[in-house]
Amino acid sequence: MKWLVSLLGAGLVMAALRDLFHTLWHPTRHGGLSRLIMTTLWSLARRLRARRRVVGLVGPLAMVTVVGMWAVVIILGWATIYWPHMPGAFTFAPGSSAAQQSALLDSVYLSLVMVATLGLGDIAPADGWLRLVSPFEALIGFALLTATVSWVLEIYPALTRRRVLAIRLALLQRSDPSGRQLDSTVGAALLESLATEVARVRIDFTQYAEAYYFHDGEDHSSLAATIGYAVALAERGQTARRADVRLTADLLAGALEDLATILDQRFLHTDGTPAEVFAAYAADHGRGLAQP
Known part of the structure; x- marks a missing residue:
């Protein structure tokens, strides 16, 4: 016994x-x-x-x-x-x-x-x-302390990356580049950099799922509120005349689709389209989704 x-x-x-x-x-x-x-x-x-x-x-x-x-x-x-x-x-x-x-x-x-x-x-x-x-308990206690400190140090950079992307999208929405401005070398570079940042955030949601449960403050720093504008930029770039702009727009659209898949599988469970997932994401964080 x-x-x-x-x-x-x-x-x-x-x-x-x-x-x-x-x-x-x-x-x-x-x-x-x-x-x-x-x-x-x-x-x-x-x-x-x-x-x-x-x-x-x-x-x-x-x-x-x-x-x-x-x-x-x-x-x-x-x-x-x-x-x-x-x-x-x-x-x-x-x-x-x-x-x-x-x-x-x-x-x-x-x-x-x-x-x-x-x-x-x-x-x-x-x-x-x-x-x-019994000495293993002391080792476990030390490991728990170390893991806690590491967790805190890792989660906040992930939150910073998400909020930086949100603020960048808010600033872009404020300036609202035209189709002609987007259909250029600068536009292609812009879309490519946004695709890279979206991919990083997607990895952060995979590696640090707890980041989802952090509130982002105001709308301009909330990805839940601004991600809709990234979708609009991808759609606008896919109709451009330049091949490099269309390619980078496709990359951004693919990164957004991957992000929507992760959000839906891990948190939202809507089984909807990326647009529906992002709308659910905004609603779950008490936001209105940014529109073009």
Whole structure:
């Protein structure tokens, strides 16, 4: 029975590590606990759409909640591993009152100390297998801290790339280049650079799916509000006389179609055309889609 309880704890630890791995290093569209937390918070925020401050906190709050969930599951998992073997398989420092506490409380305490890499030493494993296994909790705690810092450092550059593209599209819409201006070498270079930026954002949505749940502030910095103008520019370029402009317009249209596919598969599930997907994307972020 003791080993069954310990195996249950090991299963909890593995579940948390699997979720961490798939969220940070091998993203898939098959959501785990982290994806469930993010989608739930996003759904709740949509009901509070009028309160922009609340919506703007969804992304950071979701990341904090996910990291907290990983830490709690790992701590409870290791505590469950220790619990059946407490106190017999552990030694206690002289004068420590830990041995008079409940076995469950001591197990949670030891797990907290180990995952935080404090090394207080008032409770230490005595059995050989525990002495070999328990240091792995400290390694997992260090890995969790490192992964959290890396996650934060990686997500904000992705958000910056998305917002830069949105602002660029807003500025282009404001100047609204004519068909004649677009049908030129400069127009071809413009469409090609937009295709490259759209492809980068598409990769960001694949690699950092949690970026979808970050609010972008005003309309001019929201890709959900401005992506429609990129579609209009692609359509305008496809009717140009110059072959290089038509080619780069096709590249932009293809990049936009790929982006729509990712948005629909991972978040929106409309099974619609790219135009319908982008309209749903704008609605989901409380925006009106930019029109030509």
